[in-house]
Amino acid sequence: MTGNFYSHLDLPSDLILSSCIHCGMCLQACPTYNLNYDELSSPRGRIRLIKYVAEGKLPITEKFSYEMNFCLDCQACETACPAGVKFGSLVEAARVQVEHSEFTSSLSRLIKKIVFRKVLPNFELLKFLSRLLRFYQKSFVRKFVENIFRLISPKLYNVNRLSPEISEYFSDEIFPERIYPVGEKKFTVLFPVGCLMNVMFAEENKDTVELLQKLGCEVIIPKNQTCCGSLAAHNGDLEQARAQAKKTIDNFSKYDFDYIISNSAGCGAFMKEYSHILANDEVYSQRAKSFSNKVKDITEFLYHNFDFSQFKASEKIDVTYHEACHLVHTQKITNEPKLIFQQIENVNLIPLNEATWCCGSAGIYNIVNYDSSMKILERKMKNINDTKAKIVLTGNPGCLGQIRYGTEKFNVDVEVVHPVTLLNKIIKDGVVK
Numbered sequence: 433m434t435g436n437f438y439s440h441l442d443l444p445s446d447l448i449l450s451s452c453i454h455c456g457m458c459l460q461a462c463p464t465y466n467l468n469y470d471e472l473s474s475p476r477g478r479i480r481l482i483k484y485v486a487e488g489k490l491p492i493t494e495k496f497s498y499e500m501n502f503c504l505d506c507q508a509c510e511t512a513c514p515a516g517v518k519f520g521s522l523v524e525a526a527r528v529q530v531e532h533s534e535f536t537s538s539l540s541r542l543i544k545k546i547v548f549r550k551v552l553p554n555f556e557l558l559k560f561l562s563r564l565l566r567f568y569q570k571s572f573v574r575k576f577v578e579n580i581f582r583l584i585s586p587k588l589y590n591v592n593r594l595s596p597e598i599s600e601y602f603s604d605e606i607f608p609e610r611i612y613p614v615g616e617k618k619f620t621v622l623f624p625v626g627c628l629m630n631v632m633f634a635e636e637n638k639d640t641v642e643l644l645q646k647l648g649c650e651v652i653i654p655k656n657q658t659c660c661g662s663l664a665a666h667n668g669d670l671e672q673a674r675a676q677a678k679k680t681i682d683n684f685s686k687y688d689f690d691y692i693i694s695n696s697a698g699c700g701a702f703m704k705e706y707s708h709i710l711a712n713d714e715v716y717s718q719r720a721k722s723f724s725n726k727v728k729d730i731t732e733f734l735y736h737n738f739d740f741s742q743f744k745a746s747e748k749i750d751v752t753y754h755e756a757c758h759l760v761h762t763q764k765i766t767n768e769p770k771l772i773f774q775q776i777e778n779v780n781l782i783p784l785n786e787a788t789w790c791c792g793s794a795g796i797y798n799i800v801n802y803d804s805s806m807k808i809l810e811r812k813m814k815n816i817n818d819t820k821a822k823i824v825l826t827g828n829p830g831c832l833g834q835i836r837y838g839t840e841k842f843n844v845d846v847e848v849v850h851p852v853t854l855l856n857k858i859i860k861d862g863v864v865k
């Protein structure tokens with residue numbers, strides 16, 4: 433390589449770039465290519481762009497910046513790719529370069545800095561701001577503000593509607609540091625409450641802990657948790673993501689446990705990546721490796737360690753399952769959640785057409801690329817509607833929020849539920865065969 437147009441040390445890997453054989457097998461799997469059929473909005477086209485800049489044949493342009501951020505980072509192309517190209521790490525490194533280029537405005541940089549460096553890592557500040565947001569969401573002011581937004585800025589109106597409701601309580605405040613199992617102890621597990629899960633999906637966190645407890649797990653909920661860093665990494669701030677990864681490793685390693693159980697596909701996927709993002713760190717590389725080896729998605733852990741055929745739902749329920757990108761494409765977990773529900777009597781699991789197709793949430797994608805996100809969501813909601821299921825299950829906060837929004841926007845009568853919530857309800861109802 434004779435020189436490149438990248439300015440930051442986090443370069444897209446030459447090895448990954450050269451592993452693409454340009455076969456095009458990924459094109460049909462790519463939601464953004466399927467929106468406009470532009471080669472540059474496909475995985476293969478984006479790889480070419482990243483490679484040309486790496487080879488010094490093309491500077492970073494507005495189009496380059498647009499395509500890196502138009503990508504959902506859903507990694508469906510990785511699943512489709514016969515050559516095993518790790519596209520996710522390419523696009524994340526390319527986003528770092530875009531963040532350090534003239535094509536990111538100072539205002540956008542400032543907002544991201546505040547969100548990813550100040551708010552998300554600081555749970556007390558995040559909870560304070562969430563309380564303010566909940567106050568606003570519950571007050572008459574919301575309707576008033578929405579009406580003004582509707583008149584002056586459709587974008588602000590949509591962002592306002594997209595924001596999931598803040599929970600009535602925050603999960604880290606209701607749990608003690610250690611919860612003991614019901615009956616004989618089978619495992620000791622550590623549960624990260626997550627940043628957004630903690631304030632927006634506290635009920636799902638409560639269901640997770642109750643479920644683990646009932647199945648015989650001692651659950652450790654560490655104090656002083658911080659965000660795992662995944663949102664910073666997906667938005668071009670790998671430095672901050674690494675800092676949060678190190679903090680998380682330091683904090684969790686004070687405890688003795690068998691597994692780290694995540695109920696958020698995005699957080700679980702990223703904590704499994706710690707071993708890669710810290711591979712060159714002299715102090716943390718080994719610790720990150722053993723940390724990542726202990727991370728399990730909740731459905732992965734449950735399926736491999738418990739028998740669900742002993743349970744029966746109290747009444748017949750029709751459910752379907754949307755596969756979160758960070759579960760199916762990044763963690764390659766696809767059968768486990770479905771096999772759990774197939775074991776339970778009275779649960780009728782209806783196959784979802786294009787279940788592994790992104791819902792359009794993708795971190796803050798639905799805010800910054802609202803129109804594209806809604807086209808992708810519309811396709812998802814049509815498929816969900818066609819199943820006639822009463823419940824759609826999905827194991828990621830972004831998907832839960834986005835599909836719940838889709839039920840209103842596209843008028844689809846379905847309840848959007850995390851798998852742990854349904855499992856906890858089935859076990860709570862106490863019907864054992």
Ligand code: SF4
Nearest residue numbers: 452453455456458513
């Ligand atoms: S990313 Fe994989 S599937 Fe896509 S063109 Fe390259 S080698 Fe083919």
Ligand code: SF4
Nearest residue numbers: 462503504506507509
């Ligand atoms: S990550 Fe998703 S949106 Fe981006 S190129 Fe791959 S398939 Fe397309």
